[in-house]
Amino acid sequence: MQILTDIKNREDVFLLVSAFYEKVKVDRELGPFFNNVISDWESHIIHLTNFWESQLFMKNVFSGNPLKKHVEVDKKNNNSIQNEHFGIWLNYWLQTIDELFLGERAQLAKNRARNMGIFMFMEIFKARQ
Structure with missing residues (x-):
């Protein structure tokens, strides 16, 4: 039995x-959104690692505009991203954290993802107007 530790x-x-996106890439609902726009998964994983490292450790290692990117992804997918997709995304994120980690920073990663999912969907919906 593996003893879980916090994200350190x-x-x-x-x-x-990496573990999270392995699930997302093959999901029948989410996979197409990501696979249609990401051609270099290795770079994407590094970019998202930078994002989450910035979020969890308050390091300035991320550059980019996640909101703009998600609006673009929605447009490239004919404005078909729905709230349910964010629910699936969040469930995979929480599941992956629970499989690998336990602790304060793991909980922070869950909380940040919940807030981001809500905010992103609201902004995507607004951008459609």
Whole structure:
């Protein structure tokens, strides 16, 4: 039996992001959204590792505009991203954290993802107006 520890460093963040996207890539609902716009998964995993490292450790290692990117992804997918897709995304994220980690930073990763999912969907919906 594996004893879970908290997210402690970039390597842990990389593990989390990598394991999460392995699930997302093959999901019949989410996979197409990601696979239609991401051609270089290795770079994407590094970019998202930078994002989550910034979120969880308050390091300035991420550059980009996630909101703009998600609006673009929605447009490239004929404005078909729905609230349910964010629910599936969040469930995979929470499940992956629970499989790998336990602790304060793991809980922070869950809370940040919940807030981001709500905010992103609201902004995507607004951008359609």
